[in-house]
Amino acid sequence: xxxxxLLNRLLCIPKVTVRDVDIADDRVRVGVRPQRxxxxxxxxPFTTVHRYDTREVDSSWRHLDLGGRVCVLTLRRRRLxxxxxxxxVEAVDFARPGSGFTRDFEDLAAWLAxxxxxxxVSVFCRVTWRTVGAICGRVxxxxxxxxxxxxxxxxxxxxxxxxxxxxxxxxVSDHETGKIVWGTEGKHAAALGTxxxxxxxxxxxxxxxxxxxxLGPAYVKAVREHAPQATICFDPFHVVKLATDALxxxxxxxxxxxxxxxxxxxxxxxxxxxxALLKNPESLTAKQASxxxxxxxxxxxxxxxYELKEALRAVFAGDLDDEVVIEMLGRWCGWAQRxxxxxxVKLGRTIRKHLDGIIAAVERGLANGRHEGLxxxxxxxxxxxxxxxxxxxALALILLTCGPVNLTLPYHTATHPHS
Numbered sequence: 437x438x439x440x441x442l443l444n445r446l447l448c449i450p451k452v453t454v455r456d457v458d459i460a461d462d463r464v465r466v467g468v469r470p471q472r473x474x475x476x477x478x479x480x481p482f483t484t485v486h487r488y489d490t491r492e493v494d495s496s497w498r499h500l501d502l503g504g505r506v507c508v509l510t511l512r513r514r515r516l517x518x519x520x521x522x523x524x525v526e527a528v529d530f531a532r533p534g535s536g537f538t539r540d541f542e543d544l545a546a547w548l549a550x551x552x553x554x555x556x557v558s559v560f561c562r563v564t565w566r567t568v569g570a571i572c573g574r575v576x577x578x579x580x581x582x583x584x585x586x587x588x589x590x591x592x593x594x595x596x597x598x599x600x601x602x603x604x605x606x607x608v609s610d611h612e613t614g615k616i617v618w619g620t621e622g623k624h625a626a627a628l629g630t631x632x633x634x635x636x637x638x639x640x641x642x643x644x645x646x647x648x649x650x651l652g653p654a655y656v657k658a659v660r661e662h663a664p665q666a667t668i669c670f671d672p673f674h675v676v677k678l679a680t681d682a683l684x685x686x687x688x689x690x691x692x693x694x695x696x697x698x699x700x701x702x703x704x705x706x707x708x709x710x711x712a713l714l715k716n717p718e719s720l721t722a723k724q725a726s727x728x729x730x731x732x733x734x735x736x737x738x739x740x741x742y743e744l745k746e747a748l749r750a751v752f753a754g755d756l757d758d759e760v761v762i763e764m765l766g767r768w769c770g771w772a773q774r775x776x777x778x779x780x781v782k783l784g785r786t787i788r789k790h791l792d793g794i795i796a797a798v799e800r801g802l803a804n805g806r807h808e809g810l811x812x813x814x815x816x817x818x819x820x821x822x823x824x825x826x827x828x829x830a831l832a833l834i835l836l837t838c839g840p841v842n843l844t845l846p847y848h849t850a851t852h853p854h855s
Contacts (some may be wrong), residue, residue, distance in 0.1 A: 438570050439457050440453075440454040440455065440456065440457065441454075441498075443457055444465055446502075447466070447499070447591045448510065448539075448589060449468060449499075449530045449653050450529045450530055450661050451470065451471050451472060451528070451529045451530070451777055452468040452469060452470055452471060452528070452530065452779075453468060453469055453471055454466055454467070454468055454528075455467040455468055455469045455483075455614060458494050458658050459505070462505055463504070463505060463506045463507075463508055464502045464505045464506070464507045464508070464718075465508050465510060466499070466507065466508070466509050466510070467509075467510045467511070468509055468510070468511050469511065469512075470511070470514075470526075470528075471504065473485050475487065475514055475516045475526040475527075476521075476526060476527045477516065477518040477521055477524070477526075477527065478524065478525070478526070478527035478534075479518075479520075479524075479533060480518065480520055480521065482518050482520065484516050484517075484795055486516070487514050487515070488514075488515040488516050488517045488523055489514070489515050490512060490513070490514050490515065490746070491512060491513050491514075491515065491525065493512075494510040494511060494512050495510070495511050495512075495513050495525070496509065496510045496511075496536070497509045497511075497528075497530070497531045497536055497537055497541075498536060498538065498563075499537075499540065499541055500538070500540050500541055500544065500685045501562075506562065509530070510540065511527060511528065512851065513525045513526055513528070514526050515714050526550075527722070530542065531577035532574050532578055534574075535571075535574055537571065538849075540846035541561070541846075542571045542574060543575065543742055543843065543845065543846055544561070544846055545557055545561050545563070545571045545572075545845065546571055546572050546575040546576075546836055546843060546844060547843055547844075548560060548561070549568055549571075549572050549833060549836065550833070550836050550837045550843065552820065553820045553822065554568045554820055554821055555822075556568065564622045569829045569832070569833075572829070572833055572836055573828065573832045575836065575843070576832045576839075576841065577584055577843075578837055579841045579842060579843065580835060580839060580840065581840040581841070581842075582840055584610070584615075584617045584839075585617065585618075585635065585636050585637055585838045586637065586640065586641075587612075587831055588610060588617070588636075588640060588644055588804060589611075589612065589643065589644065589645050589646075590610075590611040590612065590644075590645060590646045590647075590648070590800070591608055591609065591610060591617075591644060591646075591647050591648070592608070592609045592610075592647070592648045592649070592671075592802075592804045592806070592807040593606065593607070593608055593609075593628060593647060593648070593649045593659075594606075594609075594649065594650065594804055594807050594808070594811060595607070595623035596811050596814055596815070598653055598818055598824060598827060598830045599813075599823060599824065599830075601619075603827070604621070604622060604623040604671065605619050605620065605621060605622075605623075605808075605827060605830065605831065606619060606620055606621075606622060606623050606627045606628055606631075606655075607619045607807075607811075607814070607834070608628075608631055609806070609807045609810060610682070611648070611781065611802065611806070613840065614806050614810075615838065615839055615840045616810055616834060616835060616838045616839050617839065618635055618833065619831045620827075620831070623654065624654050625654045625655070625657040625658040625661075626658075627658075628654070628655050628658035628659070629658045629661065631658075631664060632658070632662035632663060633662065638760055639820075641662055641663045641671035642663070642665065643655050644665075644666045645665075645666060645667060646666055646667040646668075646669050646796070646800055646802055647659050647666050647667070647668055647669065648669040648670075648671050648797060648802045648803065648804050648807075649664070649668070649669070649670065649804070650670070650674040650680070650722065650804070651670050651674060651675070651786065651790050651793075653816040655693065656668055665794050667800065668793045668796065669793055669794075669796045669797035669800060669802045670790050670793035670794045670796075670797055671797060671802070671803050671804040672752040672794065672797055672798065673802055673803055673804055673805055673808060674804065675748070675752070675787060675794060676745075676748055676752060677781060678750050678783055678786065678787075679744065679745045679748045679749070679780075680714055680745060682741065682745075682779035682780055682783050683713055683714065683741045683742060683744075683745045683779075683847055684710065684713070684714060685779050686737060686738055686741040686777060686779055686780075687706060687709065687710060687713055687738060687741075689737050690706050690737070691706040691707050694706050705727070705730070705731075706738075708727065709727050709728070709731055711724055711730065712724040712725070712727040712728040712731070713731075713738075713742050713745075716749070717746070727753050737777055740775055740777060741775075741777055741779070741780060744768075744771065744775060744777075744780050747771070751764045751765055751768060752798075757796055758799050761798050762795055762798065763796075765787070765791070765794065766791075768784075768787075769784045769788050769791075770784075771784075771789050772784030772787075773785065776798055794828070813837060813838055814834050814837075814838065815835055817830075817831065817834060817837055821833065
């Protein structure tokens with residue numbers, strides 16, 4: 437069997453035929469030629485058989501390694517005249533426009549980037565880590581579902597820190613699919629406003645029925661301005677989180693007061709009681725359960741704050757009817773505002789202020805729990821990458837991992853002859 441025939445069957449490169457092969461400088465150079473006369477513009481559907489001219493040098497693309505050696509494809513490309521984009525080189529089916537790598541190589545690098553850090557990917561693929569970031573950006577632009585904004589009915593909005601010094605991303609998820617569909621830098625109203633004005637297709641904003649979010653005012657302003665018909669739902673998860681934060685603030689105050697006492701063991705007890713108070717009772721270890729039992733015997737403001745937190749968590753546990761939840765929430769607000777604990781008095785006022793949005797979330801069954809799960813994945817991505825230089829690189833990897841992207845390994849697709 438001839439070497440060119442063998443490589444044609446092994447490489448399975450679409451729309452080209454292997455012309456020759458050469459091994460030099462520890463590299464396998466495979467020369468290919470196009471199988472068809474018709475040329476295609478790389479940036480639009482325009483095709484033509486009329487050649488403008490042929491380049492004087494070969495174009496090259498890095499392909500998957502062959503026998504442990506770097507494999508490079510070379511092709512003498514033709515040029516065409518596109519009515520919209522002018523004179524430019526023809527597109528090739530095995531590589532994305534503007535890339536020096538084949539689709540198979542980029543798909544492999546992008547898949548690896550979703551599983552491990554970029555330094556590991558760069559060593560495995562023998563490219564720089566900056567190249568891995570650029571590959572992720574191209575794969576996301578190519579493989580993101582273009583219809584992901586068409587049928588958005590219920591969406592969730594949340595922010596997440598992608599870098600120190602208050603660098604945030606705003607992420608939008610689809611409640612139906614559980615995927616992140618869009619993101620941008622910043623966590624202000626203008627950031628979410630670009631989702632409605634610059635990203636959504638015509639009429640899509642009017643079809644959105646509900647938006648779940650935390651209790652911050654920035655996203656509320658953007659939704660009311662660009663999608664006034666949408667019901668704003670304040671996520672019960674964040675409501676309970678406010679109660680947890682208030683309880684922890686009370687614990688710190690009690691601990692600071694105990695430090696001034698002569699018996700230092702009391703302060704140590706309160707300092708070590710943080711997770712005994714914040715965790716759900718069914719998740720406590722034996723030591724934490726014993727600490728909580730001792731604190732309950734002592735009584736005081738800290739125990740009352742703990743009971744308030746647990747009562748609010750029970751309201752949103754999901755085992756009560758909507759009417760009962762609404763009634764119990766009103767009673768809880770009254771209890772909180774009479775408890776004489778400043779942190780919970782403030783929380784009671786906050787919940788009453790946002791009561792309509794909280795009730796809407798209960799009635800529609802909307803919660804950002806799934807989005808918070810995606811946020812945990814995003815935090816893992818950021819930690820695993822040891823940070824990002826730009827928000828665009830962070831977003832590309834987030835959408836690759838948590839977005840509507842069908843990412844498969846080369847040779848693992850049903851249409852590939854080697855799968």
